[in-house]
Amino acid sequence: MSAGELSELAERVAGWARDGEQVEAFVARGRDTEIQVYSGEVESLSSAESAGIGIRVVAGGRQGFAYAGSLAADVVEETLAEARDNAGFASPDEWVGLAVPDGVVAADLDLWRDDLAAFATADKVSLALDLEKAVRAGDPRIRQVESAEWGDGAYESAIATSTGIRAAWRRTVCYVSAQAVAGEGSETQTASGYSVGRGPGDIDLAKAASDAVERSTRLLGATKPRSGHLTVVFEPRITATLLALIAGTLDGEAVLKGRSLFGDRLGQAVAAPSLTLVDDPTDPDAYGATAYDAEGLATRRNALIEGGVLEKFLYNTYSARRAGTVSTASAVRAGFKSGPGTGARALSVLPGATGPDEILASVGDGLLVQSVSGLHSGVNPVSGDFSVGAEGMLIEGGAIGRPVRELTIASTLQRMLQDIVAIGNDIERLPSSATGVTLAIADVSMSGA
Amino acid sequence: MIERVLARALRSGGDFAEVFAEDRRSSAARLDDGRVEDMVSGRDRGAGIRVVVGETTGFAHTSDLSERGLTEAAEAAGAAARSAAGGVHEISLRRVDAPAPNGVDVLPESVGKATKVGLLARADEAARQAGSAVRQVSAVYGDSRRRILVANSDGVLASDDQVKTRFAISVVASGDTGMQTGRESIGHTVGFELFDRYRVEDLAAEAAGRALAKLRARPAPSGSVPIVIKRGSGGILFHEACGHGLEADHIAKDVSVFAGKVGEQVASPLVTLIDDGTMGPEWGAYAIDDEGHPAARNVLIDKGVLTDYMWDWLRARKDGRAGTGNGRRETYQHLPMVRMTNTYLANGTEDPDEIIRQTPHGVYVAQLGGGQVNTATGDFVFGMTEAYLIENGELTEPLRDANLIGNGPQALLDIDAVGDDFAMGGPGTCGKQGQGVPVGTGQPTLRVKAMTVGGTAR
Numbered sequence: 001m002s003a004g005e006l007s008e009l010a011e012r013v014a015g016w017a018r019d020g021e022q023v024e025a026f027v028a029r030g031r032d033t034e035i036q037v038y039s040g041e042v043e044s045l046s047s048a049e050s051a052g053i054g055i056r057v058v059a060g061g062r063q064g065f066a067y068a069g070s071l072a073a074d075v076v077e078e079t080l081a082e083a084r085d086n087a088g089f090a091s092p093d094e095w096v097g098l099a100v101p102d103g104v105v106a107a108d109l110d111l112w113r114d115d116l117a118a119f120a121t122a123d124k125v126s127l128a129l130d131l132e133k134a135v136r137a138g139d140p141r142i143r144q145v146e147s148a149e150w151g152d153g154a155y156e157s158a159i160a161t162s163t164g165i166r167a168a169w170r171r172t173v174c175y176v177s178a179q180a181v182a183g184e185g186s187e188t189q190t191a192s193g194y195s196v197g198r199g200p201g202d203i204d205l206a207k208a209a210s211d212a213v214e215r216s217t218r219l220l221g222a223t224k225p226r227s228g229h230l231t232v233v234f235e236p237r238i239t240a241t242l243l244a245l246i247a248g249t250l251d252g253e254a255v256l257k258g259r260s261l262f263g264d265r266l267g268q269a270v271a272a273p274s275l276t277l278v279d280d281p282t283d284p285d286a287y288g289a290t291a292y293d294a295e296g297l298a299t300r301r302n303a304l305i306e307g308g309v310l311e312k313f314l315y316n317t318y319s320a321r322r323a324g325t326v327s328t329a330s331a332v333r334a335g336f337k338s339g340p341g342t343g344a345r346a347l348s349v350l351p352g353a354t355g356p357d358e359i360l361a362s363v364g365d366g367l368l369v370q371s372v373s374g375l376h377s378g379v380n381p382v383s384g385d386f387s388v389g390a391e392g393m394l395i396e397g398g399a400i401g402r403p404v405r406e407l408t409i410a411s412t413l414q415r416m417l418q419d420i421v422a423i424g425n426d427i428e429r430l431p432s433s434a435t436g437v438t439l440a441i442a443d444v445s446m447s448g449a
Numbered sequence: 450m451i452e453r454v455l456a457r458a459l460r461s462g463g464d465f466a467e468v469f470a471e472d473r474r475s476s477a478a479r480l481d482d483g484r485v486e487d488m489v490s491g492r493d494r495g496a497g498i499r500v501v502v503g504e505t506t507g508f509a510h511t512s513d514l515s516e517r518g519l520t521e522a523a524e525a526a527g528a529a530a531r532s533a534a535g536g537v538h539e540i541s542l543r544r545v546d547a548p549a550p551n552g553v554d555v556l557p558e559s560v561g562k563a564t565k566v567g568l569l570a571r572a573d574e575a576a577r578q579a580g581s582a583v584r585q586v587s588a589v590y591g592d593s594r595r596r597i598l599v600a601n602s603d604g605v606l607a608s609d610d611q612v613k614t615r616f617a618i619s620v621v622a623s624g625d626t627g628m629q630t631g632r633e634s635i636g637h638t639v640g641f642e643l644f645d646r647y648r649v650e651d652l653a654a655e656a657a658g659r660a661l662a663k664l665r666a667r668p669a670p671s672g673s674v675p676i677v678i679k680r681g682s683g684g685i686l687f688h689e690a691c692g693h694g695l696e697a698d699h700i701a702k703d704v705s706v707f708a709g710k711v712g713e714q715v716a717s718p719l720v721t722l723i724d725d726g727t728m729g730p731e732w733g734a735y736a737i738d739d740e741g742h743p744a745a746r747n748v749l750i751d752k753g754v755l756t757d758y759m760w761d762w763l764r765a766r767k768d769g770r771a772g773t774g775n776g777r778r779e780t781y782q783h784l785p786m787v788r789m790t791n792t793y794l795a796n797g798t799e800d801p802d803e804i805i806r807q808t809p810h811g812v813y814v815a816q817l818g819g820g821q822v823n824t825a826t827g828d829f830v831f832g833m834t835e836a837y838l839i840e841n842g843e844l845t846e847p848l849r850d851a852n853l854i855g856n857g858p859q860a861l862l863d864i865d866a867v868g869d870d871f872a873m874g875g876p877g878t879c880g881k882q883g884q885g886v887p888v889g890t891g892q893p894t895l896r897v898k899a900m901t902v903g904g905t906a907r
Contacts, residue, residue, distance in 0.1 A: 038504075038702070044784060045529040046508040048522075050495075063486070069493040070512045082490045089562045091484035121529075146704045146825070181704055181825055190704070190825045227672040229907070257482045258584045259621055261628065337491060377818035377832025378852035378903070382621055382630045387669075387851040387903040389821070389830035406828050408854050408903025410671065445905040447671040447854075 003156050007168045009071060010160035013055060013080060017162035022098045023080070024056040024161040026294070027071065028336045033121070035150045037128040043147075045121070054336040057083040061092035065339045095322040098161045099295035102326065106291040106298035107282035111171035113199030116152055119174075123200075124150040127176055131205055135178045135193070138213030141220060143183035145212075146190070151175050165296035171289075172198050175431065176205060180212035184220050189405075191215030191371070196287065196431040215370060219391060222403035225448040231366035231421065232409055232444045233359060233395065236428035236436025238369050240347075243434035246413060247279065247344035249381050250304055252315040256322055261384045261414060262310055270310045271417035276350035277305040279314065279330070286346035288433045294331040294340045302328045304344075316342045347434035352423035356438040359422045361398035363440055368393045368400060369409065384412040407448040416441050450516050451600045452542060458500050458523035459602060463530055465501040465766075466523070467601035469739060470514060471781040475593040476557065480569035482585065488562060497781040498522045501763070502530040510782045542606035547736045547743030550729025553612045555641040557592035564641075565590050568616065568649050575650035576620050579657030582664060584628070585621040586653075592641070599741030609737040613887065614643045615876055620656045624664035629849075631659025632834065636876025636887070637730040659816065659835045662847045669836065669851035669904025675811035676853065676897045677804055677839065677866075682817045682874035684890025686897075687722055688792050689820040689829040690857040691715075693881070695749050696775075696787040697764040699824045706827035706858050707755065715755045716861035719797055719895075722750040724759055726774055726790035731889035732876035733790040740776035740785050747773045750861075761787040779884040789879060791889035797867025801894035804866045806842040812902055813837045813844050814853075819877075827857035830903075851904045860897055868894035 006027045013025035029051040036043045053076055054067040064086030068079045090096075132148035152174035159167050177194035193212030195204040234242065254260040262270055271277075281290050281299035293299055295317055304312050315323065316331035319342060331340035360368065373389040380386075387410040394401040411419070424438030451468055458466035475491045495512040496519055507529030511522040557565075569588045576586040595611040615636030622629050633656040635647050678686060691707065699705040707715065716722070726744025728734050735744050740762040748756050760768075761776030764787060777788035805813060813836060820831030830852045837844040873891035 041503075042505045044506040044508060046510075046784060047525060047529055048508075048510045048782065050510070050512065050782060064489075065487050066490040066492075068491070069495065075492070079490075079492070086488035086490060086562070089478065089488045089566045090486060093484055093486075144703055146702055188704075188706070188825045190823060224901075258623070259628075339487065339489075373821045373823070373828075374819075374830030374832060374852045374854075377820055377834075378830065378850075380630060380850045382628050383663075383850065384627070385850045387832075387905075389828065389852060389854045389903070391828075405826065406854055406856055406901065408830070408852050408901060410851060410903045410905045412905075445671045445903075445907075447901050447903045449673055449901075 003168060003170060006156055006158040007160065010158045011166065013076060014160040014162045016080060020059060022058040022162050024098050024159065026054045026157065026159045026336055028052060028155065028157045030153055030155045032153045033124065033151065035124050035128050037132050037148050040129065042125055052336040053079060054339065055080050055083040056098065056339055057087045058096055058098060059087050061094055061096055062087045062090040063096045064090060067337045095318055097317065097321065098163045099165050099297050099317040099327065100163045101165060102297060104298040104300060109284050109289055109291045111198060111289060113172045116172045116174055116199045117154065119200045127203065127205060131176050131178050131209055134205065134209035135180050135212050138209055139217050141182045141184055141217050142180055142213060144181035146179040146181055148178040149176065159296040161296065167292040167296035169290060169292050174200060174203065176203055176208050178208060178212045180216040182216035182220055187220060189216050189219035189222065191219065218393065219403045219405065222391065222405040224406045225394065225404040225446060227447045227449065229443055229445055231363045231440055231442045233363060233366060233368045234439045235368065235370055236426060236438060237430060238372055239439040240430050240432045240434040240436040241372065241375065243277065243347045243349065244344065244432065245379055245381065246417065247304065247347055249413060250313050251342045252313040252323055253319040253342055255313050256319055259382055261382065265310050268310060269308045271305055271308040272420040273308040274352065274423055275305055275308050275417065275420055277347060278303050279344040279347050281345040283346055285429060286435065287429065287431050288345035290345060293329040294333040297327055297329040299329045314342050314344060316340050345433050349423060349437055351425045351427055351437055353425060354422065356424050356426055359424055359438055359440050360395050360400065362422060363395050364398050366395040367446060368395055384414045386411050386413055386416065407446055410445040410447065419443050454519045454523050455600065455602050457520050458498055458527045461527055463500045463502045463527060465602055467499045467599065468496055468519065469781055470496040470598045471595065473593060473595045474558065475591065477589060477591040478566050478569060479589050480573055481587040483573060485566050485569055488566065493780065495781045496522065498526040499784065500526040500530040505530050506784065508784050541604060542600055543604045545605055545607040545741055545743065549736045550638060550727050550734035553640040556612065557614055557641050558594065560641045568644065572618050572649040572653040575653035576618060576657045579654055580622065580661045582622045582624055582661055583620055583657055584623045586618065588618040591615045597739065599737065599739065601741060605741040607737045607741040609735055611638065611735055612640050613638050614640055616649060616652065618653050618656045620660045622660035622664055626664060629660045629663035631656040634875045636732045638732060638734045639730040663849065666847040666849045668906040669848040670812065670902050670906045671904045673899045673901050675808055676900045677808055677811060677813045678895055679813065679815045680801065680868065680870045680872040680892060680894045683814065683895065684793050684874050684892040685817050685820050685831055685877065687794055687892065688789060688890050689822040689831055690855065690860045692789050692792050693822050694824045694827065694857060695758045697758045697760045698787050700758050701764055704825045710755050711757065713755055714753050715858060716750050716753040717864040718753040719864055719867040720750055720753050720861060721795040723748050723795060724789055724792045728791040731791040731873055733888040738774045738776045739778045742772050742774045742776065744790065745774040759787050759789065761785055777886050779886055783884050786881060786884065788881065788886050789888050793873065793891035794893065794895065796869055796871040796893050799866055799868050801868035801870045804868055804894055804896050805839060805844065808839050808896060809841060811839040812848065813839050822857065828854065829857055830854045848904065851902060853900050853902055855900045860900065863898040864895055865898050866896040870894055
């Protein structure tokens with residue numbers, strides 16, 4: 001099925017709407033390749049195409065949804081019937097409804113690389129093998145490369161509604177990644193390195209290898225630190241994770257339902273004055289860039305926090321209607337198997353004036369965090385409690401000191417935003433819904449021995 | 450037809466070929482903010498084909514279950530495995546049967562949608578009646594029926610019909626100190642009769658009680674203290690502290706702290722750890738694993754001594770030994786891996802109340818959230834979502850949510866008390882390399898001599 005056929009199918013299904021009924025069809029198709037190598041040989045090679053459809057029906061203020069992992073004509077018809085039937089069991093809600101065209105012009109984004117489809121499997125295998133070799137050769141203390149892989153995907157989506165929405169978009173992505181295992185004596189440390197792009201030309205194999213080597217070896221000798229309160233400095237990867245968590249609390253639907261810890265803070269200072277946080281999916285350099293949101297509205301730049309003041313929440317069509325505002329085109333969905341939720345796609349902060357080294361020098365004594373664990377169990381987006389496992393290096397006398405592990409760092413999301421003391425100028429594009437930058441936060445609890 | 454497809458997969462060479470076909474139907478309904486927001490139905494059907502040549506596995510999948518679709522996928526998988534030598538393979542299939550872990554009385558597909566939705570409204574009402582500070586309630590009902598068929602060039606032919614039903618409720622309460630959350634869930638490998646055994650009103654009251662109790666919670670301690678873990682949800686401790694480290698793929702690559710330790714004392718003599726896929730009606734149970742082999746009860750640690758790892762077919766075949774029925778995959782679009790099923794600590798002999806009384810100072814964890822482990826270092830975390838301070842052998846103040854961190858091998862040795870009140874916990878989803886599969890965990894009340902609590906108390 002060609003890209004045009006995806007749109008045609010979506011339009012055909014939307015056209016089946018009965019009187020007094022709204023129908024939305026979201027059709028997606030993806031092609032993925034994943035190659036894992038181990039010890040100089042291909043361990044596995046998977047290649048497959050998959051497609052599916054998600055159909056939403058709204059009738060009488062009630063919404064129903066059904067999906068199927070097939071685009072066969074009989075399956076599509078059955079899926080629509082199922083969505084229609086499901087709608088009858090939802091509670092009526094006057095705000096439920098599909099998106100309608102709002103006149104915003106979609107950004108002209110080129111997120112598709114034809115040279116990815118032309119890139120031979122043998123070349124992908126070579127890159128993965130080269131990466132494994134480079135990591136092994138990177139340092140005599142590299143004991144093992146747990147996995148080295150190449151992955152790529154080409155994704156096409158189309159959406160149509162009986163309310164007039166017509167949109168189609170596509171993107172390619174590829175990456176290499178390696179998980180390095182460094183060892184000395186009976187001690188082992190691990191770290192990953194990766195490089196991500198839209199086409200093969202974006203891949204930086206040397207950086208992926210050196211990141212994995214440096215980040216695993218520098219943890220060797222790590223010990224459990226003593227508990228205390230100190231300033232933590234997040235590496236760009238960790239900052240990106242934190243920004244995504246913060247944006248999750250700014251979901252307009254959570255606000256309406258009394259579940260956002262910033263729900264009553266619009267217009268107030270919620271962060272240090274140095275923080276400006278923007279979600280801009282029209283930025284072509286952002287990994288999460290897209291011209292349309294998951295309801296088919298053109299995406300737009302949304303400034304969420306400016307100079308520390310909370311300016312905006314993120315809305316999809318439903319939550320915007322209910323809040324009496326307009327959608328920020330922030331509908332997201334996890335493929336064709338779910339209806340639209342709300343979320344940020346391309347967060348970034350206004351960079352500061354100083355580099356990471358200057359930030360370490362200004363902090364003097366603290367903790368540089370290189371990785372965190374237990375995010376899903378340790379961050380409560382409703383209460384704001386934040387407590388995660390961490391690894392990294394102590395900051396001693398303004399420079400990187402001895403490595404530490406088996407510790408947690410804890411605060412609350414509310415306090416961490418207020419306690420930001422430095423933002424770096426080292427913008428790092430990451431395969432995430434947020435851009436990374438070095439960030440220093442004061443007065444965080446570190447629990448260890 | 451399957452025999453022809455397997456032969457085609459091996460036509461240009463290969464040691465092993467496998468077809469995994471799956472037909473999965475699911476339904477779910479979600480209530481939030483006092484309204485049934487939507488009812489969702491899903492249908493997935495397709496096959497994954499795996500071809501192994503030497504050290505290399507080729508894999509392809511298709512949603513086209515016709516002979517043509519399967520043949521194309523078989524050729525793609527065979528080509529992916531970059532076969533070296535050609536050859537003619539004749540395959541004759543033998544059926545593998547295994548008893549279902551338990552019967553299913555009421556297939557969810559036979560139950561009206563109105564009845565399923567009705568559970569949500571009942572739970573919502575019960576949670577809101579638990580206290581005036583309850584501000585928000587969300588609840589989810591879900592069921593799935595997954596029928597699988599596995600056939601491979603070793604002649605294995607097996608099928609399974611896996612029915613699961615679950616219910617979860619989350620409550621937000623609000624007070625002077627901000628908002629707090631409470632959650633409770635139940636899920637079994639059974640049909641709609643789940644709700645003959647569990648009342649959704651009771652689950653709602655549990656969840657609401659947790660949120661309300663935490664409104665007067667103080668920050669958790671920061672640092673190393675003794676931990677007593679209530680029976681049930683604490684099984685996640687073993688899932689993270691050593692379960693993942695006992696998966697044969699981590700062992701084969703020497704990225705587990707438990708590699709090379711079979712026969713050694715790796716835990717306190719109080720620890721007997723079992724992974725049991727036959728344990729109906731628990732969340733991680735099945736008759737046949739996703740490589741066509743019967744589920745089994747495997748003792749991993751016996752009185753502190755490591756007895757065996759968990760195996761899938763591929764790793765077991767390389768080592769020339771039997772598998773343990775732990776080869777699982779999320780869907781037909783995924784390659785199988787070594788995965789846990791229902792992992793639990795066997796009963797001890799102590800009175801659980803006595804364990805608390807004999808702990809002068811520490812933290813009592815009544816409900817655990819998820820966790821995560823680095824198998825190479827053994828460092829693991831898990832979250833506490835209901836916890837209390839222990840002072841002079843008694844539970845005193847409730848504590849705010851925090852993670853705990855420990856090192857697997859050390860935590861296993863530090864277990865110094867195990868109760869006689871074994872129970873399984875709620876349904877879990879275990880994530881590994883991007884694949885989620887349903888798992889169960891369980892344990893009696895136990896104490897760990899020292900673990901680091903990641904709170905903010907000064």
